[in-house]
Amino acid sequence: MVKTTLIILTIILIALVASIFIIGPKINSNSSISAENSEIKDSVQYITIKAGGGYSPKLSSVKANMPTKLIVKTNGAYDCSSSLIIHSIGFQKILPQTGETEIDLGTQKAGESLQGVCSMGMYSFLINFN
Secondary structure: OHHHHHHHHHHHHHHHHHHHHHHHHHHOOOOOEEOOOEEEEOOEEEEEEEEOOOEEOOEEEEOOOOEEEEEEEEEOOOOHHHEEEEHHHOEEEEOOOEEEEEEEEEEOOOOOEEEEEEOOOOOEEEEEEO
16 A cells, blocks of 8 residues: 555656656747837837747737837857748848847838748747737
């Protein structure tokens, strides 16, 4: 009886530890939705995205009907996320390994979206204009 209880408790403990390592990182991963990565300066909206091992945040919701610029920050980016494509505005560029790149997105209407992808199509981000 004691041996069976000990085996059950060990299995439960292993499952809890495994869930921390498997589920935990996904909660704080770069799949977050963010409106905190934008700011307005001099009537221009700036959206900041980090590139390297993917894009963060993956989904942003920002204001429509105002001039908008995207700031892509890299810090030692060495993977395909440093090769950014935004098809809807005809943008394609290899970003610097470390630094900031400013991209003029123009003025987008409510309900429109812009998607950025890496050159291999592995990583992407989406900006929704509301």
